[in-house]
Amino acid sequence: MSMKSASRNPLSILKSHLHAACAATALLLATGAQAADLNALIWCDHSDPALLQPFEEANNVKVNVKEFEGTGAGLAIVEQSQPGDWDVMVIDSIDVPRGVEKGLFEPLPEDKLPLADLFPEVKMDGSTVVSGKRYGITEKFGYNTIGYNKTKVDPADMQSMAALTGDKYKGKVAIYDYYLPVIGMAALAIGKKTADLTEADLPAIKAELLKMKANAKLVGEVTASQTALATGEVDILVGGGEWVTAGLAKENPALDFSIPKEGAVLWSQSLAMFKDSKNKDMALKFIQYIMSPEGQARLATSSCYWGMPANTKAALTDDQKKILRFDEQPGFLARAQAYPAPNADLDKKMQDMWTEMLQAK
Amino acid sequence: MSSADNNGRALPRAGRALPRAGRALPWALVTPALGWTLLFFVLPFIAMGFSSLTAHEGGGFTLTNYSQFFTNPSYWQAMVNSLQVTAIVTVVSVLLAYPFAWILAEQVPERWQRLALMLAVLPFWTSYVVRSYSWLLVLAQNGVINRALIGSGLFSEPVQLANTRFATVTGFVHFFVMLLTLTIFANLKQLSPSYRKAAADLGAGPVRTFLHVVLPLTLPGIMVGAFLTFVLCIGDYITPQILGGNNELLMPQLVMMQIGRRGDFPLASALSIILMAVVTIAYLACARWLKIERA
Numbered sequence A: 001m002s003m004k005s006a007s008r009n010p011l012s013i014l015k016s017h018l019h020a021a022c023a024a025t026a027l028l029l030a031t032g033a034q035a036a037d038l039n040a041l042i043w044c045d046h047s048d049p050a051l052l053q054p055f056e057e058a059n060n061v062k063v064n065v066k067e068f069e070g071t072g073a074g075l076a077i078v079e080q081s082q083p084g085d086w087d088v089m090v091i092d093s094i095d096v097p098r099g100v101e102k103g104l105f106e107p108l109p110e111d112k113l114p115l116a117d118l119f120p121e122v123k124m125d126g127s128t129v130v131s132g133k134r135y136g137i138t139e140k141f142g143y144n145t146i147g148y149n150k151t152k153v154d155p156a157d158m159q160s161m162a163a164l165t166g167d168k169y170k171g172k173v174a175i176y177d178y179y180l181p182v183i184g185m186a187a188l189a190i191g192k193k194t195a196d197l198t199e200a201d202l203p204a205i206k207a208e209l210l211k212m213k214a215n216a217k218l219v220g221e222v223t224a225s226q227t228a229l230a231t232g233e234v235d236i237l238v239g240g241g242e243w244v245t246a247g248l249a250k251e252n253p254a255l256d257f258s259i260p261k262e263g264a265v266l267w268s269q270s271l272a273m274f275k276d277s278k279n280k281d282m283a284l285k286f287i288q289y290i291m292s293p294e295g296q297a298r299l300a301t302s303s304c305y306w307g308m309p310a311n312t313k314a315a316l317t318d319d320q321k322k323i324l325r326f327d328e329q330p331g332f333l334a335r336a337q338a339y340p341a342p343n344a345d346l347d348k349k350m351q352d353m354w355t356e357m358l359q360a361k
Numbered sequence B: 001m002s003s004a005d006n007n008g009r010a011l012p013r014a015g016r017a018l019p020r021a022g023r024a025l026p027w028a029l030v031t032p033a034l035g036w037t038l039l040f041f042v043l044p045f046i047a048m049g050f051s052s053l054t055a056h057e058g059g060g061f062t063l064t065n066y067s068q069f070f071t072n073p074s075y076w077q078a079m080v081n082s083l084q085v086t087a088i089v090t091v092v093s094v095l096l097a098y099p100f101a102w103i104l105a106e107q108v109p110e111r112w113q114r115l116a117l118m119l120a121v122l123p124f125w126t127s128y129v130v131r132s133y134s135w136l137l138v139l140a141q142n143g144v145i146n147r148a149l150i151g152s153g154l155f156s157e158p159v160q161l162a163n164t165r166f167a168t169v170t171g172f173v174h175f176f177v178m179l180l181t182l183t184i185f186a187n188l189k190q191l192s193p194s195y196r197k198a199a200a201d202l203g204a205g206p207v208r209t210f211l212h213v214v215l216p217l218t219l220p221g222i223m224v225g226a227f228l229t230f231v232l233c234i235g236d237y238i239t240p241q242i243l244g245g246n247n248e249l250l251m252p253q254l255v256m257m258q259i260g261r262r263g264d265f266p267l268a269s270a271l272s273i274i275l276m277a278v279v280t281i282a283y284l285a286c287a288r289w290l291k292i293e294r295a
Helices: A003-007 A010-031 A049-059 A071-079 A093-101 A179-189 A199-215 A222-231 A242-248 A280-291 A293-300 A318-324 A326-335 A344-359 B013-052 B064-071 B073-107 B110-120 B128-139 B144-151 B165-190 B193-201 B206-234 B238-243 B251-262 B265-289
Strands: A038-042 A063-067 A088-092 A137-149 A173-176 A216-220 A236-240 A255-258 A264-274 A336-338
Touching (some): A038 A280, A049 A063, A049 A280, A071 A088, A071 A093, A088 A093, A093 A264, A137 A179, A137 A242, A137 A280, A173 A179, A173 A199, A173 A222, A179 A344, A199 A344, A216 A222, A222 A236, A236 A242, A242 A255, A242 A318, A264 A280, A293 A318, A344 B073, A344 B251, B013 B265, B073 B110, B073 B251, B110 B165, B128 B144, B128 B165, B128 B238, B165 B238, B251 B265
Parallel strands (some): A038 A063, A173 A216, A173 A236, A264 A336
Antiparallel strands (some): A137 A255, A137 A264
């Protein structure tokens, strides 16, 4: 349904007014926003003061951030806001076209961005460039794969996803509670390509998920799954990767991750600028800062979670590169597949399947 | 409306004005409370009702959000899980809180009761989230209970206590026993000693006196506490999310999933209204005991 026909519906009018009022109030209350501020809709890694402070001081600007998880939730926040409320957004690279389709994003000037320095595999032009215009730039990436404690499990077993559904590690497994990457892993386990998933594949994927669930002690969001692995509550995290193990490497060097023979799911986050931003110059400066070698190093080692910087020239120390397994990336990238990118209908079916998995005894 | 006194004589103008002012005063006093309720309960509820009848994509009128609940077994299961957990928590909390309240009211000397009651509700003063995470430390594989079980030789392997329904129920019961203790204690203290004396005079022993006199008279306190437990427990998101390990979903978790994952406010609204309907049914079932004045 078009925006015009939706706007004639009285329910929609009431709903949109209520949502807009709530969102505007929340933004004002939460941030005390001023016209000169930069309002960023971000993932938690961008809220690290160590990342934001140098930019704020250098540009004499306050960056107001609002965290969200998942593109659906992020786009819902935007829909409930007034045009111009937000300047930049972090979004899954594969979901950039969703934002473009909704008319949210502004094309980015390629000549002012360090595109040549990015790992070629994560530029993801198929998603970040729409109709010949670049709307997103990949800033950070990593893998949803098998995270494990190498003192508790046999690392050789972690080279196959069969270990996740076999009896050997029953009750020693946690599942990361995010449906897309874990569904992607289940697809890889049964030999499907993440880019080609259709509704017809769901029954087989569901069967694989239920086998994983039968072995799992818990299904947890970022903090819960990280804590479970770090404290020894479980020895394996399905969907884990460097984003879990790297940040804990100093405290718990036994934590590691593998890219099994079936492959891994590549997560990749991009930055986009809003078309209705009232502060486009500052928004571009922010994107340029995040993509700079210094910004990339700070983002890669954010206190919320670590991940690989998209820029090969990120100013990481040797220790940080070692923890992130920087030099092994070409091999990892060759075996990784992108997140599943379902349309709205398939996405709903995948979420319902995920709910069924959570409810399964 | 009469403007005459009891003997039919006309009242002076000033005399008629006084009752009118008297009638206006109660309304003036309750207006802030009514306004508050209207602004922060009735209007949001109406908005939620509208939202629940709106399609997520497109915004047109639809009943799909409600029909999904009845046709999707996972959603229905969330309600079953919520009702089961809430029923277990309510019953266990009452069974633990009653003797506790009785000991406080009957066995603890009057001068120590205030201190004992304060100690009993001390956990109320800590954050809800912190309290739930503390239980996770107690129930975890390397937690206090498992260490004690293995250390005592009763078990050779850790028992899974955390990330289960048992953990969720434990977290809830810890909180609601305090709440129920307060309501039952207040009820026991209001009970005149004359009732027990009369029962004893008539030959009833302590057990019979308790079963036929004390328990029926304290039933309103139990029901008020049980209803509060039901309402707060069935709508709680934090405890099952932290302690349940997402091994089963309760209704509040399902509601939050719709908002957090898909931004589907209409479906979340419909699920919330269904949850409120269940609470209303529970209220109606307990209504006779929830009156403020006692018969």
